[in-house]
Structure formats: structure tokens, C-alpha cells
Amino acid sequence: MDDLLEICLTEADSGKRLLERHLRDSGLGSDEYAAILIFPTDDAELLSAAYNHLNEFVTSSRYEALMCVASININEERIRDAAGVPTYFHSVTDEDMAKILRFGTFATPLNLKMFSLDLWTLENSRKLLGYKNVTMEMLVYYSILGLHGEFLRNNQA
Amino acid sequence: MASFSVIIRRRFKANLDSVVKEEKRVNIDNNLKTYETRYVGETLRFYRNFINKISSLKADGVLENKTIVVTGYWGKLSDIKEILEGMNININWIADNNTKKQGKTRCGVPVRSLESLVDIGRGRLVILVVTPTYGKELSAQLAYLGFEKNVHFFVFDAFGEENPTEADFLIGADIWAKAKDNARAGYAVYCEIAAKYPRMTIWLMHQPSIGDLHIFSLFLPSAMKVSSVRDCDCVIVVTKNSVKRYAEALGYRNIEIASLETATCLCQLLKLAGDKLTMKNAVFHGATYFFEPLLWQSDLNFADSFTKFVFGFEDVPAPIYFDLPKRKDAVRKLFLENHLIPGKTVFISPYAGMFRTEITKEQWGHLVDSLIEKGYTVCTNCAGEKEAPLPNTSAPFVELRDCVEFAEMAGYFIGIRSGLCDAISEAKCHKFVIYDTGCLYTPPSFFGFADMNIGSDIVELVNDGFNADELIAEMLECF
Known part of the structure; x- marks a missing residue:
């Protein structure tokens, strides 16, 4: 059973090193106030909500740069336009993405956002969709990005 | 006597123009107060660091004749307020980015937006950014609004790091090491429990909350497809004797008690390896912050946090009430x-x-x-x-x-x-x-x-x- 723990810790360590390497490759060090966006899930509705609120996410926290790491196809042009700050993209394999998710879910750095409803700590989050007033936009805006504004209230019919 | 209506809900609105501040005096010994807190370790260290820095600011006259604003630590505001009042410092405003909190009060202090602080006038206020986690974000926002760090606002964060090294960029080296140590400690405890109760689901209730246990238990039998708590083949891990006794009264047959510190380690383990364990989180908090914003921003309620987020019911079943002992x-x-x-x-x-x-x-x-x-x-x-x-x-x-x-x-x-x-x-x-x-x-x-x-x-x-x-x-x- 000890193997299970060490496997997970090793995976998380690998995920951390992968991200740090990508940050260095992007020229982002400790002086830059950058956000890291992780895209592991090919969910059109989720991605659309992410693109919709990216600008507010970047501007409200005054991020100076953005690094996107994806194991799926993402709309780089849309992200770049929304971000409005220098944005860097890195493609990873599913295997490397698993390591990054292991690190991200374990360490939860504030400037790292994972666009997924399928992490093991959120295993029933999809059951919230469509229940009462919960929408994908709401889950992305409040739960994943941690925004507080009135955007959704102002835009609901 | 008037008859009771089924439910009455009233809201008493505060008149922000006629705030009455109640001054409290707390004895301070050498500008440091030994503060009783239910949380050990990092929270206590955080408070001591906060007290030391505030004492310095006060001694330097920085806070004199200024409007005092606190932002960042909504959850612990009552503690922060007591510490400051013990030093004869009254909080005039709380600043918060959450629009649902603005215009309300917390602990008798009115809440406003960070943007509106500009209206007070930069030279007239001091903003205390008190937060173990959001120091960088709030600093950036205040700087954007024209406030200067260490002149108009002062940051009190977990470790007071002014210049993080490149190695600390993603996560501080000491925080990373601590997280892994906690996961290892949690794993040792998990293995003991799993060995004692083979093939049983272990439900972790990491906070000593009767309310959490009660509402969770109303729906657990349905989740386990049985008719009562007594029939549930599972283990519940709680963190206080009173909660253990209540669990016994509700009918749980397998109950383990862990310290708060151990429960924190088990939460850390869930974050690391929750997909590989027979242990599950019995509540919406502890292993993720995902659900918490929805508490304020959605129509979801406390029961939904169990029926939908913890148990994942498609159709929410009716609660199954308990047969408490008749004494x-x-x-x-x-x-x-x-x-x-x-x-x-x-x-x-x-x-x-x-x-x-x-x-x-x-x-x-x-x-x-x-x-x-x-x-x-x-x-x-x-x-x-x-x-x-x-x-x-x-x-x-x-x-x-x-x-x-x-x-x-x-x-x-x-x-x-x-x-x-x-x-x-x-x-x-x-x-x-x-x-x-x-x-x-x-x-x-x-x-x-x-x-x-x-x-x-x-x-x-x-x-x-x-x-x-x-x-x-x-x-x-x-x-």
C-alpha cells in the first residue's frame, strides 16, 4: 500500500516540475505576476464559459501574464484576445496532464486554475449542472475562476 | 399567546449613517496578547505575527487619526476585531470584493467595496490586508487603485515573504514539504483504519460539526441503498467526542475519532490521492474550495451540498429520519x-x-x-x-x-x-x-x-x- 502514496507523491512532484519548466520556457519567473490555466477536458460548454470570463479573471486580479497548458485543442486566438496580456501556450500529453492535475489538485496554488469538473475532489460536481439555478457559466465563473462580480446577474434573462 | 406561523423570516437593515461602535477594552501585556484560539500551529503563528506588526505600526504613529479598513480575512474577522480592539484600534470598515457582502455588516462593522475606498481619501485611511492567502491579489488591486504599499496599506500574510525566490514561484518550498509530510501522516492513519475495516467506505467528517453529521446522516442510508444509518456498512471518522456520541445515538456502528490535526492530514491525502482510496469526504469543504462560492452565489442550500455534491443523487430522496433512544x-x-x-x-x-x-x-x-x-x-x-x-x-x-x-x-x-x-x-x-x-x-x-x-x-x-x-x-x- 505504501507504493500507492509514493506513486501519487512522485506524480505530483513531476507535475510541479513540468509546470516550472514550462514557466521558465515562457520566460516567466518570480517577478512576473502570472496565472496558469490548465485545460484537460474537451468539454465545449466548459471551454466556452472559460473563454467568456477570462478577461475579467485576468483584469480583476491584475495578472501580468498568462500561461495555458492543454492536452486538448483550445482556441488560442480567443484566449489571447480575452487575456490582453502576454499569453504563452504549451501542449502536453495525457500522461503529463495527469501529473499536472495531481500536483494542482494536491497543492492548489491560487494562481493555478484547472478547467475540469472531473477531478477526484469534485466527482459529483456535474450533478449540480441544471439543478436549481446552477449553470456551467456559474460553476466556471464562481467555483473555478473564483470571481465575485455581478456578471452573471447582469446577464441572466 | 400568538400562534406560530410556519416560517417567518425578517431582515433588520442596518443604518450605515448611524453606526454605533461599542468600544471594548482588553488587557494587553507588553503589547502582545496571548490569544486563545481553537486552532493551533499556523493560525496562532499568523496571529502573533499580526499582533507584532500592528504594535510596530501603532508605535510609529501610522494608525493615528486614520480611518481603519480591514480586508481579506472574512472568516476570522471576529478574532482580528478582538485583537485590534485590545490595542484600542477600532475597525471603521471592512472592504470586500464580494458584491453580496457589500452594504451589509459583519460583527457590527459595515462592508464596502475596495474601489469605494478611494472616496475616503488616500491620506485619511490605513488598509490592513489581513489574509493568509490573498495578499498578492489584494496588493495588486489596491496598487491599481492608487494606494501605496506600506504607506496606505499593509499586508499581513501567512509567511510575510517580501521577495519569494524563483524556487518558491509555484508554491513555497516549505509549504510543499509540509503538504507532502501531511499527506504521509494522513496515509499512515488511513491505512490503519482501512485495515481495521476492510472493504468499507470511510467517510471523513473533518470538522467537529453536529450539523454536518445530522444532515449527512439524513441522506446516507439512501446513498448506501439501505433503510437506516444502523444498516450502513461504513466507517465514519469524526474529530470530537460529542460528535462521536451523537453518531452513536444516530446508529453508526463503526466510528473512529481523530484529532483536528490528523483530520487535516487526511484532507490533504484526499486532495493527493482521493481517486485511489476507499475514503471519501463527507462534506463539501476541506479537500476543495469548489462548492464554497456557491454558498453565497447560487440557490443551493446546505442539504444540497450533501445530496448533490457529496452523494451525487440524480433525484434527491426524502430524508430518512432517525430513531433516537427514548429516555x-x-x-x-x-x-x-x-x-x-x-x-x-x-x-x-x-x-x-x-x-x-x-x-x-x-x-x-x-x-x-x-x-x-x-x-x-x-x-x-x-x-x-x-x-x-x-x-x-x-x-x-x-x-x-x-x-x-x-x-x-x-x-x-x-x-x-x-x-x-x-x-x-x-x-x-x-x-x-x-x-x-x-x-x-x-x-x-x-x-x-x-x-x-x-x-x-x-x-x-x-x-x-x-x-x-x-x-x-x-x-x-x-x-
Whole structure:
């Protein structure tokens, strides 16, 4: 059973090193106030909500740069336009993405956002969709990005 | 006596133009106060660091004649307020980015947006950014608004790092090492429990909350496809003896007790390896912050956090209520020993665990005296030596397994929203539940019984800290 723990810790360590390497490759060090966006899930509705609120996410926290790491196809042009700050993209394999998710879910750095409803700590989050007033936009805006504004209230019919 | 309506909810609006600040004095020894806290380790270190830095600012005259604003630490504001008041520093405003909190009060202090601080005038205020996690974000926002760090605002974060190294960019090296150590410690405990109860689901209840346990247990049998808690083949891990006793009363057969520190390590383990364990999180918090914003921003309520987020029901089942032990004789004995009148006793619960309430001792005293004048006997629910009985009341020791029986025999219950209110929500008696802005989770829309469709004969009231007198008068009209 000890193997299970060490496997997970090793995976998380690998995920951390992968991200740090990508940050260095992007020229982002400790002086830059950058956000890291992780895209592991090919969910059109989720991605659309992410693109919709990216600008507010970047501007409200005054991020100076953005690094996107994806194991799926993402709309780089849309992200770049929304971000409005220098944005860097890195493609990873599913295997490397698993390591990054292991690190991200374990360490939860504030400037790292994972666009997924399928992490093991959120295993029933999809059951919230469509229940009462919960929408994908709401889950992305409040739960994943941690925004507080009135955007959704102002835009609901 | 007026008849009780099914649910009444009132909101007493604060008049921000006529804020009355109550000055409190706390003795300070050498500008450092030994602060009692239920949390050890990092929280205590954080508070000591905060006290030291505030003392320096005060000694340098930085805070003199300034409007004091606090931002960042909503959850611990009552502690921060007490620390500052002990140093003769009163908080004038709380600043928060959450638009749902703006215009309201917390612990009697009005809340406004960070942007509106510009209207006060940069030279006239000092902003204390008190946060273990959001220091960088809030600093950036304040700088954008034209405030200067260490002139107009001062940051008190977890480790006070001014210049993180490149190695600390993603996560501080010491935080990373600590997280891994915690996961290892949690894993050792998990292995012991898993070995003791092979092939059983282990439910982790990492905070000592009766309310969490109660609502979780209403739906656990449905999740495990059995008809009662007693039939559930699982283990529940709790973090306090009182919660363990309540779990026993509810019918759990396998209960393990862990310290808060161990529970934190188990939460860390869930974050690392939750997809590979037979352990699950029994609540929406501890292993993720995903659900927490929805508490304020959505129509989801406390029961939904279990039925949808924890258990993942497609169709939400009806709660399965418990068959608590019937100990009428033991409860009757309590009434006799404490000179309480069955059917005409008001059972008051003025304490709510770690939360501070904004009803003063004098106001509680007025309520008690008025009830006695009307011919009622009154008793206080107290747990531990720090919870003194209200004056002119008795304090019978009511075990949690007897709380329903006791409340029914009394006839009336008045309490600050707490787990005890969940435990007696179905008791056949008249109940008043007060939501207090001194408590972290106040919205009745989340914790309210009406919204959860749980409980019966409950009057729900909101206390904002300014109109408690009116709230008490309204309750007394019902007696």
C-alpha cells in the first residue's frame, strides 16, 4: 500500500516540475505576476464559459501574464484576445496532464486554475449542472475562476 | 399567546449613517496578547505575527487619526476585531470584493467595496490586508487603485515573504514539504483504519460539526441503498467526542475519532490521492474550495451540498429520519432537578461553537427575565466552562441523544443557528432560530430550514448586530 502514496507523491512532484519548466520556457519567473490555466477536458460548454470570463479573471486580479497548458485543442486566438496580456501556450500529453492535475489538485496554488469538473475532489460536481439555478457559466465563473462580480446577474434573462 | 406561523423570516437593515461602535477594552501585556484560539500551529503563528506588526505600526504613529479598513480575512474577522480592539484600534470598515457582502455588516462593522475606498481619501485611511492567502491579489488591486504599499496599506500574510525566490514561484518550498509530510501522516492513519475495516467506505467528517453529521446522516442510508444509518456498512471518522456520541445515538456502528490535526492530514491525502482510496469526504469543504462560492452565489442550500455534491443523487430522496433512544425518565429527572416546568420551559442555546454572536449579555438577560415574568422557566444549553449559563437560568446537562426529548418536554426552544438546531429541527416543540452576522455562515437561504425543507414549526430570524433589541421584542410577543 505504501507504493500507492509514493506513486501519487512522485506524480505530483513531476507535475510541479513540468509546470516550472514550462514557466521558465515562457520566460516567466518570480517577478512576473502570472496565472496558469490548465485545460484537460474537451468539454465545449466548459471551454466556452472559460473563454467568456477570462478577461475579467485576468483584469480583476491584475495578472501580468498568462500561461495555458492543454492536452486538448483550445482556441488560442480567443484566449489571447480575452487575456490582453502576454499569453504563452504549451501542449502536453495525457500522461503529463495527469501529473499536472495531481500536483494542482494536491497543492492548489491560487494562481493555478484547472478547467475540469472531473477531478477526484469534485466527482459529483456535474450533478449540480441544471439543478436549481446552477449553470456551467456559474460553476466556471464562481467555483473555478473564483470571481465575485455581478456578471452573471447582469446577464441572466 | 400568538400562534406560530410556519416560517417567518425578517431582515433588520442596518443604518450605515448611524453606526454605533461599542468600544471594548482588553488587557494587553507588553503589547502582545496571548490569544486563545481553537486552532493551533499556523493560525496562532499568523496571529502573533499580526499582533507584532500592528504594535510596530501603532508605535510609529501610522494608525493615528486614520480611518481603519480591514480586508481579506472574512472568516476570522471576529478574532482580528478582538485583537485590534485590545490595542484600542477600532475597525471603521471592512472592504470586500464580494458584491453580496457589500452594504451589509459583519460583527457590527459595515462592508464596502475596495474601489469605494478611494472616496475616503488616500491620506485619511490605513488598509490592513489581513489574509493568509490573498495578499498578492489584494496588493495588486489596491496598487491599481492608487494606494501605496506600506504607506496606505499593509499586508499581513501567512509567511510575510517580501521577495519569494524563483524556487518558491509555484508554491513555497516549505509549504510543499509540509503538504507532502501531511499527506504521509494522513496515509499512515488511513491505512490503519482501512485495515481495521476492510472493504468499507470511510467517510471523513473533518470538522467537529453536529450539523454536518445530522444532515449527512439524513441522506446516507439512501446513498448506501439501505433503510437506516444502523444498516450502513461504513466507517465514519469524526474529530470530537460529542460528535462521536451523537453518531452513536444516530446508529453508526463503526466510528473512529481523530484529532483536528490528523483530520487535516487526511484532507490533504484526499486532495493527493482521493481517486485511489476507499475514503471519501463527507462534506463539501476541506479537500476543495469548489462548492464554497456557491454558498453565497447560487440557490443551493446546505442539504444540497450533501445530496448533490457529496452523494451525487440524480433525484434527491426524502430524508430518512432517525430513531433516537427514548429516555423520557432521564429527561424528566433533569426537569425535576432543575425545577423546570414541562410544557412551559424555554430551552435557550445562546452559543454556537466557534462563532461569536452579536447579542449582548444584557440583551439575553432581558429576554430571560421577561420570559420568567410571563411564567416560564428558562434553561441554558452550555458546553464546557467557557459557556456560562445565562443569569437566572439553570444549566441542565443535556446529552445530544436526549436533545429532541428534552426540547419536546420543554415546549420551546430559542437558539443561535448551530448544529443543535439541526439536531432538534424535527422536535415537536416551538422553535426560534437566530441567524447572526457574528457567525461566518449566516444566510438563511443556505442554512435555513425552510429552504432545505427540513424541520417543522421553526421561526427563523436574522440578527444584524444593530437591531437585536427589536428582534428580542418580536420573539417575546410570541410568548
